Structure formats: structure tokens, C-alpha cells
Amino acid sequence: MFIVLFRTIILYLLVVISMRLMGKKQIGEMEPFELAVAIMISELASLPMQDTRISIIHGIIPIITLLTLQTLLALLQLKSEKIRLFFSGKPTILIDKGKLDLKKLKDEKFNINDLMEELRMQGYYNLSDVEYAILETSGQLSVIPKTELTPVTKTDLKIKPSQDVLPITLIMDGKINFKNLIIAKKDEAWLKQMMKKNSIVSTKNILVALLDSKGKFYYQLKEKNTQDVIK
Structure with missing residues (x-):
């Protein structure tokens, strides 16, 4: 039983690493050859998991070989338009x-x-x-x-809105993220001021607090499960 468990863990980690190295595309966005490689890797991994008579190395070597070929092919496609058209086709x-x-x-x-x-x-x-x-x-x-x-844009209406930015989490489950405070160009005194303004006694009462994409302070409490947004 422990042998099966050990083999499964090794093959699982190998497949996860292989998929990670192949890139961040979702299955529906993969090119045909990428999808073929993903299916073959999963099949190669499942066989040694199910049949302990098959040496685990017989699953590892083909997976590494496919991963290497896929990586080389991806690099070749970056350098050659003809190779890219041959394997991926064109729109x-x-x-x-x-x-x-x-x-x-x-x-x-x-x-x-x-x-x-x-x-x-x-x-x-x-x-x-x-x-x-x-x-x-x-x-x-x-x-x-x-x-x-075509939908009307703010540019068409000559509106100049402020650019949205990535939200920055300041408190998560009652704990202050001091690194993000620095990124947001805020300090603990400002954070305490925001908490006082919203009648929040302690950070332990906060489930999440952040600066949203508009630069506004957003929070949600743990106990009352209430939320608010202020400037």
C-alpha cells in the first residue's frame, strides 16, 4: 500500500510540475499539440499508478521526454513563423x-x-x-x-476617468499586512484612523480590509458580517 502511495505522490508531483512548466493556458485555450501532450502525460502517469508491475521509471522517462519536446517545440515556434503555422495553424x-x-x-x-x-x-x-x-x-x-x-467608451464621450489600479489587501483575518501598507504608501497610523472613523475597535474584528481599485478603503467585519466602503 505504501509503495502505491509513494508512486502516486511522485507521479502527481511530476505531472503538476510538467503542467506548470507548459505555461498558464487553460485547457480550452491550449493549442492542439499542447492539448495532445497534456493528455499523453496524464495517461503515462496513470498507468504506473494503477499497475505496480510497471516500473515507475517507465512513467517518469516518457513524461520528461514529452515535456522536453514540448518546450523545444514552443521555443522553435517563437523563432519560426513556418513552424508555428505547421503545428498551430492560423486563425x-x-x-x-x-x-x-x-x-x-x-x-x-x-x-x-x-x-x-x-x-x-x-x-x-x-x-x-x-x-x-x-x-x-x-x-x-x-x-x-x-x-x-460597438459599445460607447469613455473616450468617445470625452470623459477622463481615473485609472483603476490593483486592489491592495491591508488586513486579512485580523492580521495587518505591513508590506502591503508600504506598497500602498500608507502607515499604521492611517490604518488606525480609518478603523476609528468606522468605529472598529480592533484589527481582530476585521475579516478583510483593503484599498480597492478606486483607491477607496473597503472592509468587512467578522462577527456582524457587515461591509462598507469609504473614501
Whole structure:
């Protein structure tokens, strides 16, 4: 039993490391060759886990080999456009200037119902609303609506809003993050002032407190489960 446990832990860690080294893409965003490598690695790892008669090294060596090949291939694709086109292909325009390209749909084995479903998932319910629909190499569909249907931006309205920034956590589960206080260019005296302003007796009563993307102080208490946002 301990042998099976030991083998499983080793193979699990190896698969996790392999997936981590392959990059941060989600499964749905992987290129075809990346998805093939991921499936093969999982299969190679599962066999020694299930059958103790198979040497664990027979699972480790193929996994490391696949990881090495995938890494080399990724590097080659960065340097060569031809290699990238061969392995990953190129995007396909399914709707061009508002018109369906039936030949491209047929080539990509993409029927109209599938296309309509993808468009609905992105908030477009009519083909007449779409100027371009591009099937990316990852299998995702990119949609460019007709200009008159493009959402109005603040730039169009000549509004100059302040730029949103990353939220900074100041207190988590009653504990002050002094490093983040420095990043936020605040100090403990300022934090105590904010707590006093909101009638908070102790940091131990705070579940979370942070500066949000607008630079406002946000907090939520533990006991009362209340929350507030102030400037």
C-alpha cells in the first residue's frame, strides 16, 4: 500500500510540475499539440499508478521526454513563423464583412448552429450584428461587431476617468499586512484612523480590509458580517 502511495505522490508531483512548466493556458485555450501532450502525460502517469508491475521509471522517462519536446517545440515556434503555422495553424475568418464563409465553416467542421451558439455566448444574437468572426488557433471565437453596434467608451464621450489600479489587501483575518501598507504608501497610523472613523475597535474584528481599485478603503467585519466602503 505504501509503495502505491509513494508512486502516486511522485507521479502527481511530476505531472503538476510538467503542467506548470507548459505555461498558464487553460485547457480550452491550449493549442492542439499542447492539448495532445497534456493528455499523453496524464495517461503515462496513470498507468504506473494503477499497475505496480510497471516500473515507475517507465512513467517518469516518457513524461520528461514529452515535456522536453514540448518546450523545444514552443521555443522553435517563437523563432519560426513556418513552424508555428505547421503545428498551430492560423486563425480562420468564418464571418467576413458580415457574410458567412461557408467554405471556411466546412473546412473547420464548424456548422452554423455551433457558430450561433458561440455568438450568443458572447452576447451577439443576430448574424447581422457581426462584421467579423474569427476562429482562433486555440479554438476560441473572436467577434468584431459592426461599428455602429460597438459599445460607447469613455473616450468617445470625452470623459477622463481615473485609472483603476490593483486592489491592495491591508488586513486579512485580523492580521495587518505591513508590506502591503508600504506598497500602498500608507502607515499604521492611517490604518488606525480609518478603523476609528468606522468605529472598529480592533484589527481582530476585521475579516478583510483593503484599498480597492478606486483607491477607496473597503472592509468587512467578522462577527456582524457587515461591509462598507469609504473614501
